[in-house]
Amino acid sequence: MKNIRVPKTFTIIMILSITIVSFVMMDGCKVPESITSKSGAQLWGENCIRCHNSPDPKGYSDDQWDAAAEHMRQKAILTNLEITKIRDFLKSAN
Ligand code: HEC
Numbered sequence: 001m002k003n004i005r006v007p008k009t010f011t012i013i014m015i016l017s018i019t020i021v022s023f024v025m026m027d028g029c030k031v032p033e034s035i036t037s038k039s040g041a042q043l044w045g046e047n048c049i050r051c052h053n054s055p056d057p058k059g060y061s062d063d064q065w066d067a068a069a070e071h072m073r074q075k076a077i078l079t080n081l082e083i084t085k086i087r088d089f090l091k092s093a094n
Contacts, residue, residue: 036081038085039085039089040085040086040087040088040089040090041093043078043082043085043086043089044086044089044090047076047078047082047086048072048076048086050076051075051076055068055090057089057090057091057092057093057094058093058094059094060090060094061094062091062094065087065090065091065094069083069086069087069090070083
């Protein structure tokens, strides 16, 4: 069987495209500005009201907020950053 020679230009194009694709993918993982710039109070007001009245921070203790936040993170399909901000806000205001 003959040795298959891969032309240099092909190798260069492959390396270039892998580099470009990884940059595009890394960019896709960045958290959008619209989320990072929002405060916990804002996210709480905008998200929790989608299904029920935004709950009163005073209604639960810190431990209860930890449990409820994890429960609602799954229900509301929020990112870790969003729920962390909301939870910190709720705990600071209870
Ligand atoms: C997709 C709809 C939905 C969203 C969005 C949502 N919730 Fe809920 N939540 C529910 C439902 C349904 C219940 C009651 C049934 C249950 O507990 O699963 C509930 C119950 C609760 C309770 C009662 C205790 C508990 O854990 O069951 C708290 C507290 C609460 N939600 C807080 C929040 C907060 C804070 C947010 C915003 C981050 C939020 N919810 C967003 C659907 C939602």
